[in-house]
Amino acid sequence: MDFPTQKKAPQRQWRVYIVLCADNTLYTGITNDLPRRLAEHNHGPRGARYTRSRRPTRLVYCEEAADRSAAAKREYQIKNLALADKTALITSAATATDEYATHAGEIS
Secondary structure, three states: OOOOOOOOOOOOOEEEEEEEOOOOOEEEEEEOOHHHHHHHHHOOOOOOHHHHOOOOOEEEEEEEEOOHHHHHHHHHHHHOOOHHHHHHHHHHOHHHHHHHHHHHOOOO
16 A cells, blocks of 8 residues: 655754854854744844844854754753853854855855
8 A cells, every 4th residue: 555655844954053142142042944043033023032132143153963952952051151161162163153154145
């Protein structure tokens, strides 16, 4: 017996990201569609409440996660870092983030 196959949307990679807000604060979040999420933070009503009053935001860090659970756990770890440790994390990954952003077209 043949069952109709349903086309599944392609799985998108989960990411943990940090954006720098206009007031020089940092916001950490997770998403499986980074360009959409960055646009929401900067333009849409679905951006995080925290970032809506601190626009524009700019991507300063991004890392891939195996799945949503791993992304949420890493987000929790990053949110609990001291500011100096977050800054060191961002600085150490600056080259990789700039490269991703160039390809994603999110940072000039």
